[in-house]
Amino acid sequence: MLERAFRLGCRFDSWDEQLRMDLWDQALDDTQIASGLEVGRYLGTIPVTAHLPWDHIDIDLEPDFLLKEYRKALKDRLSPPCGKPYKKLLHPSSVAAAEAGHKDKLICYDCGVACDLGGMKEERLFYLRRMNAWTKPVDAAPVARMGDPAVADEPMEGADAAGAPVGARAKRSARTQPPTRIAQGEAYRVRLRYTKLGRVAFLGHLDLVRHLPRIFRRAGVELNYSIGFHPKPELSFGPALGLGIPSLGELLDVKLGEPIAASELARRLQLVTLDGVNWLGGVALGHNDRALGRVIARGEFWARLPAGISARPGVEIAAGAQPITVKRRGEGSGVGRMIDVRRALVSMATPVAGAAETARVCRQLEWDLSGESEGDLVRFHLAVSAEGSAKPIEVIESLWGLDVAAQTSIARVALWGVDADRLIDPLDADSLRQAVSIVPAPPGGPLAAEAVGAIAS
């Protein structure tokens, strides 16, 4: 019948304006005449015990399992999730609880899947041990609410002669805090530098953020976790990098649950890392050292222009004082808006040809400069601040045009802190501690001549 309806021209029937009931009626009639089937048998009510045309397909369930569930549903009876211990609402949440209830039967409706219930208990124990969930979290005492009679009877505010809170204020200050789910010892802060090269450059920031804790786990490094309803490893990252842009110097702050020297940590991570994520080194941080987000003020980018494109015109425009506007696409309902790249562009220069640093950066990025098809290099600093920054591709587009930007290779080479006009390596913890003012580079200023000179030298 379906084929007949198709041949008659039925298409996209779920769209009301396309549904042709007259053709379906005709297909039914034709099928009835051709096969002798009683179509009414298929369109009427079918008893739940009836054999259906697809009964022969094995879906790994007992034949009457769905029927029993259907009948239970009609009686408004629930089926608690299977796999949990009988008469328990939750799975055991600690090794101690799981071991204590090891002999408890698990709920199973014998659906036909034939789960290994003993194996399920063992698997839960395995993961609880992996999570160090040895004992049940301590239950908090009930929190006094403002509507409770005991609280309502007290004056809302007040303090005794000594200034100590009394009444409801005292009750509030004495409230038990929510229980911490995991007992953690002292945290040891480390700042690490790593690369993002090759295929990993095409891993989005959020994907990388999800992947890095797994590298720590593979390395057997114990991390500290945030406290709350969704504990997460305490990692903080530098500014996100655009998809497809490689980097020679990404940064990461991590809180460890055990003291490990930064160099040893980098070595252990390197043994189990991803291709393209190379751990270059690190430094131990004190509890009072600034977090990464309060240190990074500049991103240094290098770009390789396409063959035949000179860097000079763009660098000269960057050295001027006029606004450098470019359309940022995809904003404002897809219409885009004009932004002034100069507000974020701190400096731009061409790297010194033949210099050791130029050779090193190009070698690490696998930029072959020996061929005739290779273009000029430029390097530039973009301010990183809470007000946002320009994208490196926008810098190239604003200075050389969209076509050149589409063919330009861009890489982030380093992230910097800034103390006044001095660049500070975020791994140089001593300099950061002595810095007078770590602030993002002031946006909006003209290209600083001395900064260009410093870069070019």
Ligand code: SF4
């Ligand atoms: S066999 Fe497995 S899936 Fe089926 S009811 Fe039992 S525990 Fe649940």
